[in-house]
């Protein structure tokens with residue numbers, strides 16, 4: 001059986017309820033992915049959706065965003081759902097930017113709010129029916 005695509009789930013504190021609601025609504029669909037998440041986000045989703053098996057990284061401010069960024073750089077991630085809080089300053093803003101920057105550089109399917117995340121979950125690009133290479137558009141200097 002082919003490996004499941006890997007999807008990362010991340011939400012800032014003000015968006016964690018929205019992430020839990022999203023995961024509950026799409027729980028069955030999410031079982032078709034290998035799931036990773038930053039620490040607190042993953043804990044909240046796991047609690048609400050016992051059928052999901054989530055590999056939890058460190059909390060975002062303690063390096064979780066960077067761990068997910070590393071997966072992108074290493075070609076081990078297929079999609080990112082990241083519910084960002086646009087209204088609060090973050091102590092780890094540089095990490096947030098770095099994660100988004102890598103997602104853009106590697107042309108990673110990325111959704112930053114629930115409406116786009118719903119579209120992303122239905123996308124054949126994410127489910128591996130169509131694929132792209134792991135080569136960033138920024139060229140050889142980034143490899």
Ligand SMILES: O=C(CO)COP(=O)(O)O
Pocket residue numbers: 010011012013037038039040041042058059060061064065096
């Ligand atoms: O801070 C985050 C993303 O930048 C999320 O981290 P937690 O899921 O640990 O709260």
